[in-house]
Amino acid sequence: MDAFSVSLAIGAAYKELKFSRSMFMASMFGLFQALMPLAGFFVGGFFSKYLQNAANLLAFFILSFLGVKMIYEAGKLLNTGRGGKVRADMAAIIILAFAASIDALAAGFTITLFDTSVWFAVTVIGIITFILSIIGTELGCRAGHLFENKTELAGGIILIVLGIKILIFG
Structure with a gap:
């Protein structure tokens, strides 16, 4: 759902997102959402407490930084009265996929507690995240016009709220 929220925000902010960029973004979200639990599975419970706290703090800072940057850019666009053509570049997408x-x-860390294959679990996580990211991007692109030139502002707020959610609730 984090990837869905970020995809929705990106789709709304970047209304003219090309299909290839949308597919790249969904692929990165799916890949990172699958790789992180796999990494957690292999690192194991020994470091879990320390990594969890650091991971949540890192996600909070990255998402908040990107959210503030989007809000700043939105403020510049609103002050000039011009709609700007902004791009969702590949580096930003990868950073967002990592942070989310x-x-x-x-x-x-918890996969070991269940009687299931880690490979099955991460495959399902990756596929579902990919699908939700495509849906989020499409919804954002289609509904973004409802906010006119305030979509980048809304996207920035969503990223900050998501960062706070991860920091507080994990």
């Missing part, structure tokens, strides 16, 4: 998936690291 950090809390999934903790899920990997």
Whole structure:
């Protein structure tokens, strides 16, 4: 759902997102959401407490930084009265995918508690995240016009709220 929220915000902020960029973004979200629990599974419970706290703090800072940056850019656009053509570049997408998936690291610590294959679990997580990211991006692109030039502002707020959620609730 974190990836869905970020995808929704990106789709709304970048209304003219090309299909190839949307697929790249969904792939990165799916990949990172699958890799983080896998990493957590292999790192194991020994470091879980320390990594969980650090991971949540890191996710909070990255998402908040990107959210504040989006809000700042939105303020510049609103003050000039011009709609700007902003791009969701590949580096930003990868950073967002990483930040939104950090809390999934903790899920990997708990996979050992269930009678299931880690490979099955991370495959399902990756596929569902990919699908939700595509849906979120499409919804954002289609509904973004409802906010006119305030979509980047809304996207920034969503990223900050998501960062706070990860910090507080993990």
